[in-house]
Amino acid sequence: MSFVPGLGLAKGMALTLRRFFEPKVTIMYPEVRLDPAPKFRGRLQLLYDEWGTLKCETCFQCAQACPIECIDMGGIDTRGRYHVHWGAPETYGERREESALRRSGRAVPDPAYQPFAAVDLGKLDAILEDYDHDPDRMLQILEATQAAYGYLPVAALKRISQTTGAWYAMIYGTASYYAHLRFEPPAAEIQKAAVDAHRPPETAYLAALDGALSGSGRRRQRSRPVADA
Amino acid sequence: MTVVAKSWNRLTLPGKIVFTVVPLLIVLTIVAVSVIVLLGPTVIDILAANIEIVRFVVAVTIILLITVPTAFLIIYMEMKVIALMNLRIGPDRVGPFGSALSVVHGLKVLMKEDFTPTGADPLVFTWAPVVVYLSAVMTLLVIPFAPGLFGQDLNLGLLYFFAIGGLSVVGLLMAGWSSYNKYSLLGGLRSAAQVVSYEIPLTLSVVGIILLAGSLSLNKIVENQSGWFTNWYVFQQPLGALIFFIAATAEANRTPFDLTEADSEIVAGFATEYSGMRFGFFFFAEYVNVFIISALTVTLFFGGWNAPFAWPWDVALSLDPGSYGIGMLMLFAIGPVVLTLLFAAPIWLASARVKWWQALIGGFVLANLFLITLGLAGAYIGLAWVAGLLWFLLKTYTFVFTFVWMRGTLPRVRIDQLMDFAWKWMLPASVVNVFVTAAAIVVVSTWRPV
Numbered sequence: 001m002s003f004v005p006g007l008g009l010a011k012g013m014a015l016t017l018r019r020f021f022e023p024k025v026t027i028m029y030p031e032v033r034l035d036p037a038p039k040f041r042g043r044l045q046l047l048y049d050e051w052g053t054l055k056c057e058t059c060f061q062c063a064q065a066c067p068i069e070c071i072d073m074g075g076i077d078t079r080g081r082y083h084v085h086w087g088a089p090e091t092y093g094e095r096r097e098e099s100a101l102r103r104s105g106r107a108v109p110d111p112a113y114q115p116f117a118a119v120d121l122g123k124l125d126a127i128l129e130d131y132d133h134d135p136d137r138m139l140q141i142l143e144a145t146q147a148a149y150g151y152l153p154v155a156a157l158k159r160i161s162q163t164t165g166a167w168y169a170m171i172y173g174t175a176s177y178y179a180h181l182r183f184e185p186p187a188a189e190i191q192k193a194a195v196d197a198h199r200p201p202e203t204a205y206l207a208a209l210d211g212a213l214s215g216s217g218r219r220r221q222r223s224r225p226v227a228d229a
Numbered sequence: 230m231t232v233v234a235k236s237w238n239r240l241t242l243p244g245k246i247v248f249t250v251v252p253l254l255i256v257l258t259i260v261a262v263s264v265i266v267l268l269g270p271t272v273i274d275i276l277a278a279n280i281e282i283v284r285f286v287v288a289v290t291i292i293l294l295i296t297v298p299t300a301f302l303i304i305y306m307e308m309k310v311i312a313l314m315n316l317r318i319g320p321d322r323v324g325p326f327g328s329a330l331s332v333v334h335g336l337k338v339l340m341k342e343d344f345t346p347t348g349a350d351p352l353v354f355t356w357a358p359v360v361v362y363l364s365a366v367m368t369l370l371v372i373p374f375a376p377g378l379f380g381q382d383l384n385l386g387l388l389y390f391f392a393i394g395g396l397s398v399v400g401l402l403m404a405g406w407s408s409y410n411k412y413s414l415l416g417g418l419r420s421a422a423q424v425v426s427y428e429i430p431l432t433l434s435v436v437g438i439i440l441l442a443g444s445l446s447l448n449k450i451v452e453n454q455s456g457w458f459t460n461w462y463v464f465q466q467p468l469g470a471l472i473f474f475i476a477a478t479a480e481a482n483r484t485p486f487d488l489t490e491a492d493s494e495i496v497a498g499f500a501t502e503y504s505g506m507r508f509g510f511f512f513f514a515e516y517v518n519v520f521i522i523s524a525l526t527v528t529l530f531f532g533g534w535n536a537p538f539a540w541p542w543d544v545a546l547s548l549d550p551g552s553y554g555i556g557m558l559m560l561f562a563i564g565p566v567v568l569t570l571l572f573a574a575p576i577w578l579a580s581a582r583v584k585w586w587q588a589l590i591g592g593f594v595l596a597n598l599f600l601i602t603l604g605l606a607g608a609y610i611g612l613a614w615v616a617g618l619l620w621f622l623l624k625t626y627t628f629v630f631t632f633v634w635m636r637g638t639l640p641r642v643r644i645d646q647l648m649d650f651a652w653k654w655m656l657p658a659s660v661v662n663v664f665v666t667a668a669a670i671v672v673v674s675t676w677r678p679v
Contacts, residue, residue, distance in 0.1 A: 009639070016314040016638040026318040 044071075060086045060173040086169035119155045123148045128163050135166040138174050142181055151185045288380035292369045300516040304331035306626075307516075307633050314637040338509035346409055346502045353407035358503070358510035361400030365517040367393045372524050373448050375534045375617030386447040387439065390525065391432050394480070397514070398424050401489070401499050404511070408502035416498030419644065420489035424480060426648060430655035431476035434469045437666035438462050438529055451533030458537035463530040468662045470530040472655055477526060479647070481518040484636040488644055490515075523628035524621070531624050534617030568596035 027034060044062070047055045056073075063071040063086045073086050127144045131137050141164070145156050152175055161168040175181045184190070196203045240248060276283050305320070305328050312319025320327030345351055368390050370380035383389050398421050405417015441462065442450045454460050463470045479486035490498045490511075497503070500511050527533060573592025576583055608615040642650070 012638045013634065016634060019314045019316055020310070020634075022316060024313070024318050025316050028318075 059176065060169050064170070064173065086167065086173075117153070117155070119149065119153045121156065121159050124156050124159055125163075128160065133163050133165075135164040138164070138166060138171060139178070142171070142175055142178075146181055150189070151182050154183070285381060288370065292380055293366055296366050296369070296513070296517045296520075299520050300513045301331040301335065303516040303519055303629055303633075304334065304512075306629060307636065310630065310633045311637040314634070335509065338512070339506050341505040343505035343507060344502075348409035349502065350407040350409070353403050354502075355507070357400050357404035357407060358507045358514070359400075360403060361397050362510045362514040362517070364393055364396035364400060365514045365521060368521050369517075369524075371447055372521070372528060373451055373533060374621050375614040378614050378618060379448065382446060382448050384444070384446045387435060387445045387450075390447075391428070391435075394521075395424075395428055397518075398428075404503070405499040408499070410502050412495075413499055413501045416489065416495065416501060420482070420499055423482075423486065423488060423644075423647060423651075426651040427476045427479035427486075427655070430472050430651065430659040431480055433656070433659035433663060434472035434476060435529060436659075436663045437466045437469045440663075440666050440670055441465060447528055447533075451528055451535065454532040455535045456539045458532060460535075461530060461532045466530065466662070466666065468658060469666075470526075472659050472662065473530065474526060476651075476655060477522040478632070478635070479651070481522050481632075482515060483519060483632050485639040485642050486647060487636075487641060488647060491641055519629055519632050520625065523625045523632065526628055527621065527624040532620075534621040536616065536620050565596065565600075568599065569593045572596045572599070 049055050058073070060073070063069075063073055071086070124145055127141060127148060130144070131141050134141075138160075141160060142152060145160070146152055149156060157168065157171050157175065160166070161171055175183070237245070237248075308330065309319045309327065320330040323329040323333050345354055371383050371386040371389050373379040373382075401420040401424065402417050405414045405420070408414070408417075438450060439445060442453050444450065450462075454462060478484075482489045488498075490500060497508075500508055503511060569589065569592045571592070572595035573588045576591045577585065577588035605615075609619065610616075
């Protein structure tokens with residue numbers, strides 16, 4: 001028998017009557033205070049926005065703030081360019097190898113970092129030497145790197161991570177926090193490089209013209225593409 | 230400036246008050262004493278000649294006065310019981326277990342601004358809460374609290390009850406109309422529709438009892454239910470009792486039918502523009518109504534002031550204090566001491582750590598409790614009205630608790646569901662109840678084995 005008239009009412013009334021006699025959850029706040037664990041920070045939760053995507057932007061602020069370092073996270077940066085990981089690599093089996101390599105000081109062959117263009121690391125090594133490979137002076141290192149390259153190449157960040165011992169994710173977090181640090185060259189340069197790549201005859205012609213006119217004292221109007229890009 | 234004015238100006242404010250009030254009191258006392266001495270016998274003669282009127286006035290006054298603590302008690306019950314059902318503690322600061330909080334609420338309401346909106350009809354606006362409140366209070370006049378303890382034993386008691394109770398619709402409409410606010414007016418009309426709709430099944434559900442009891446007097450109805458609890462009308466009129474209970478819930482605007490002032494949904498219905506004590510009167514009327522419908526349910530269906538069981542043997546206290554003579558005096562002198570020592574002895578013997586004075590204090594408290602219990606038991610056995618009042622209040626507050634319990638449990642119905650239920654279910658069911666009861670009475674009285 002699924003439907004008995006008034007059964008729902010009776011069930012509800014019985015429930016409230018049981019609650020009536022149950023112990024109460026109120027804490028008499030000013031007199032009585034809860035004694036939570038000193039590192040207690042409430043409940044952690046990953047939220048989704050109204051389109052069903054994670055609201056997490058991989059900023060690592062929660063991981064940095066976590067007092068017991070229990071947050072271990074990895075993800076793609078906000079523009080979907082490259083992989084970042086925060087936390088002890090030992091927590092992921094596949095990253096054990098990288099961890100060992102990193103500690104040994106050798107380059108880490110992580111496929112996640114492969115697609116990114118290599119840059120001439122000579123300038124960066126000089127900068128790192130200047131700053132004594134000190135991770136505490138990360139912001140200055142990053143600013144000097146940007147001054148040298150015009151932006152912060154992924155390979156350079158990787159190098160900084162290897163030599164200073166700071167986690168890549170921590171460097172990424174620092175760099176992404178400051179508005180004046182950028183991860184890619186200014187848009188004008190990118191556009192010019194793209195134009196150049198699509199018009200090889202024109203580029204070749206301009207290069208030949210440039211070579212022919214180099215001795216005549218006439219100034220070039222257009223700057224050449226960046227050599228190391 | 231005269232000497233009197235100068236010395237008056239030197240007084241502080243309390244001094245001014247004392248120097249005004251004390252002479253006034255002295256003069257008033259002299260006047261009162263002389264009036265009593267001179268006119269006392271005449272006044273008593275006049276009062277004795279009109280004992281019915283005196284009784285009525287006294288009853289009305291007492292009933293008006295007892296509604297205030299009753300409402301306070303029910304408001305406190307509501308706060309506390311619902312809190313406990315929500316796993317909260319509820320009021321616990323003012324008074325023992327927070328019991329004075331409702332009094333504080335009353336004072337708060339009293340101190341608030343008494344606001345009348347522009348365009349409102351001030352006369353109707355002011356009288357609407359009074360009409361609502363008085364229509365609730367006046368119905369208490371016919372409810373028998375205990376044998377001999379009632380305002381007036383009308384032989385049309387039940388009719389009077391419904392007639393006066395129906396007046397509250399007038400008050401609601403007055404409030405809605407005079408507020409000069411279309412939402413108040415709509416709220417008033419809604420309330421009126423609800424109360425009028427449920428008035429019909431409420432009244433019809435009682436007709437069965439009237440047929441059974443053969444009387445409209447509530448005292449007669451209660452007396453018919455004396456003896457064991459199987460004599461209660463709820464066992465002869467279960468459908469009537471159910472309809473009455475539901476309709477009374479709607480009539481008193483209680484959850485799940487509290488659409489007139491659904492405090493979590495609409496502003497306040499007809500009471501939107503009310504503030505201060507005028508709003509307080511509506512509030513009071515609601516809680517007095519809870520008491521009244523509980524009392525009427527008990528009176529009609531649950532035996533009123535009758536105990537649920539009859540004593541199997543006759544208990545009569547045959548105490549004649551006069552016959553003890555000097556022994557009575559000795560009892561008053563020695564009894565408390567002996568009892569204290571008697572109750573102190575086990576405490577003293579129970580543990581070696583208890584000091585003698587602690588044992589004596591414990592014994593004194595226990596002896597007092599024993600005497601109070603004895604006195605109450607004696608009053609219960611010896612005085613019919615004490616026992617009746619006890620049972621009546623016990624049953625009534627059980628129902629008050631049920632109403633509060635329902636408020637803590639049930640969700641509110643929609644207005645169309647409310648109306649559907651009244652007209653499509655309650656009204657036919659109550660009519661069926663009347664016909665079945667009448668037929669059963671005819672059948673039983675015709676074929677009763679003689």
